[in-house]
Amino acid sequence: MSPKESNSYSAPMVYKSFAILKEVAKAQGTLGVSDISRQLNFNKSTVYGVTQAFLDLGVLRQDESTKKFRLGPALIQLSNQSLASVSLKDIARSFMMKLAQDFAGTVFLGCFDEYGITIIEKVDSPEDLKISAPVGTRLPFFSGSAAKSFLANLDETIQRRIITEKVLPKFTNKTINNIEDYLADLKQVRKQGYATDFEEYIHGVNAVSVPLVDIRGTLLGAIWIVGFSNSFTKDRMQQAAVAAMESAKQITRIIG
Structure with a gap:
């Protein structure tokens, strides 16, 4: 026709x-x-x-x-689902493999909607003892560093409304569940370009996350690296953050 x-x-x-x-x-x-x-x-x-x-x-x-x-979020969700099906996963995977090898951690790629985070790709740690989760796993809205990467890219008024409406959970005794402290943390995340999680989501597990933002400023998702707190230390996480930010730049440059 x-x-x-x-x-x-x-x-x-x-x-x-x-x-x-x-x-x-x-x-x-x-x-x-x-x-x-x-x-x-x-x-x-x-x-x-x-x-x-x-x-x-x-x-x-x-x-x-x-x-x-x-x-609104419905369009973002549809966009993320479209990207998740082919291009973003394919482009990101080689970078994720290198990060997993270099930092002996499991690397996840996830997208966001108003209900939480969906893992759309992962590369497991090369270590025998590792942290993992299958592709398709849905994570709670405020789960660790990945959630911070998403929220830090929103306007502060929207951040506050979401946090107030959904209520900050208490995953562990190290979870930040005071609204003002959480907002201050998001401000720091936005400033430095990456988010950290020191046993805030799971006991004994640390993570670092970076957002994937295209040239128009649209958040496509996030990459986060997860490891055990006794080996994935603060210094190691700092090194991982630098490497992950560089990978994110290259991924979004390819996507355009």
Whole structure:
């Protein structure tokens, strides 16, 4: 069927909805209903109806004070699922293998949505005694360094809202579950470019994580390296963080 033929079966509201999404994506956080209506020459009631449906579905988020829109977690989830199926895993695996070999730890690649973290690829430690989990494993939302890599890339107002709504859990006696302390930790993560977990998620296990962020600033996922606390020490984790950040740069450079 040619494009012209297919137009006879088109649904105008679908095209309008997609146009609204594209407009929001181009100007994240700066457009409200009236702005979109004016720029696209759409009826304001149409824009309102579409954006309300998108808010309900998690496709958009709206700032409570400014009423401006941003893309929501549902789109991020779909994007992550698409990337997870082929390209990101394929590109990242060779870098993960080197990290696992160099630091004798298990290396995970994961993506995020509003419910938690999904492991989409892993390379086990070469050591006989190792920490592992199968691909497809779902981790709790605030689990260790990987969660920090995700949250640190969000605006602080969004961080605070998520933390308040979901409530910080207490996985171990070293878990940070005070909101202000956790927010301060996220600020440090954003500044230094990597996140650490010193037995905060699992007793006797340390981890370091780096985000994978494309050239548009979109978070694609994270890579984290996990090892036993008696061997994967603070100094070793620092070295691993530097290597992982370099790997992340190369991975996202390839992805573009």
